[in-house]
Amino acid sequence: MILTGLILLSLALGLAAWLGFVWSVRSGQYDDPEGPKYRMLDDEDEPPRPPPKPPVPFAKSPQQPPDDRPESPQA
Numbered sequence: 001m002i003l004t005g006l007i008l009l010s011l012a013l014g015l016a017a018w019l020g021f022v023w024s025v026r027s028g029q030y031d032d033p034e035g036p037k038y039r040m041l042d043d044e045d046e047p048p049r050p051p052p053k054p055p056v057p058f059a060k061s062p063q064q065p066p067d068d069r070p071e072s073p074q075a
Contacts, residue, residue: 024030
């Protein structure tokens with residue numbers, strides 16, 4: 001009885017490993033094993049990014065009413 005269980009367990013593990021291998025081949029895991037080590041030697045660098053634009057200071061818009069508050073006395 002124990003021997004039959006061990007045989008079934010080993011067959012199940014073998015089947016799981018085989019299905020995992022078939023899945024990895026079909027998903028393209030082994031398509032280009034040589035490419036990545038040569039890809040780092042390419043000189044196709046991205047162009048540098050332009051510097052960020054400086055922020056525009058806030059200015060009073062011409063539609064705002066004039067400030068009619070009285071000036072405080074200087075001490």
